[in-house]
Amino acid sequence: MSREISHKILIIDDDKDILDLLKYNLKKEGYEVMVERKASKSLEVARKFQPDLIILDIMMPEVNGIDVCKMLREIPDFNKTYIFFLTAKSDKGLQSLALGTGGDDYIEKITGLRALMHKVSTVLKKDLVISKRIKKIHLGDLSLERDKNMISYKNRVIILPKDEFELLYFFAQNPKKVITQNSLLNNIWGSDVYIFSKSVDAYIASICQKVGTHLITRTNKGQYKLVTS
Template sequence: MAKKILMIEDDPDIAGLIHHYLKMEGFECEHVSDGTAGLSLARRLKPDAILLDLMLPGIDGLTVNRLIKQDPAISATPVVIVTAKGEETDRVVGLEMGADDYIVKPFHPKEMVARVKAVLRRRETQQRLTERMSIGPVTIDIGRHEATFEGIPAPLTAKEFDLLVALMRVAGRVLDRETLLNTVWGDDYEGTDRTVDVHIRRLRKKMGESAAWVETVKQIGYRFREEGKGGP
């Protein structure tokens, strides 16, 4: 699914340029030209990131940023300030108020897109580190690197844990051995499908009675059972 970017920018030429390059990179982009409309659209759209000019009609950019960070529904949305105000004090103020990046006009559009991508990657990493999933008797905490089965913690190795995460994230779908091998060990790993089978067997042993939730799909691979479907 394409990432949604909200641009709050009152210069139509700059807005058009940014919109063009973002669209070329596969982003969806919404644009408004004043702070009041931008704040309203941010709350309604809940974009993946916001590009925010500082010198705006209506509510100024710093106020928009402050109100975004105070709103629980959108406070985690990355904000990239895009402005002609390039003094060091301006940068410090913007970043201290919670902006995730600060781009000074004039800028190269490709650099702007690259920095938006970097902000989104950092956000995704933060989300993964705080992610917690529970399906049936199995709970995993990504940030703590912990797994519990029937409420009992299990000492999984890094690869066993990564296999469990990969399967639970797409519960109900079958992942073939090659996909699991590439996901957990990397594309350049020279191991075989046997590597996946061995680690799945070790994982199941540690899962105890919860092992039935990791299902074998003959001649294909494995899947984590969806809650409420099938069962031991």
């Protein structure tokens, strides 16, 4: 019987308690986990370990996480590796800087462990894409620009509210893939924000009304799929 290959996760954080907590919970989910407390050693460790995903703290002595991310992205082997920033700082400017240097997502430690675990599972186990460093997407008649929250569909320019834009952007990163309502709830709003399931239907109905009637379809099992031409 062939053994399923586990995904590899590297955690870089100078806080031992955070490292121990994340390592325990991620290993329990079947991931192979490596931890490193010294940011100055992170490139060497990453080269040897070759992780599928890196969880990176920002505020660390010696070298900060943003600089580590820059250096990782300059190495071809890590150009497509997921990098999630995990930080205690709630700062929009810092978030923009972190994502602008190559981070795929920015998760505040205050939002808790569940939000991180959901996102890790989404990209590694469910093979869905969630990357905020992808700034533009073009799919047939549909184009999206993250920096402007702007959508173009069949030569019409449409500005959507933030939640609707994030929903459509998530679908656009995963065209023609069937996506569950739980995946939408956990990856768009997070596990600590309570959103009624009917609200998801309402958001999607609003998107379809503004952009295209049959852009997103709903299956009999309550799942969704973006249909592009």
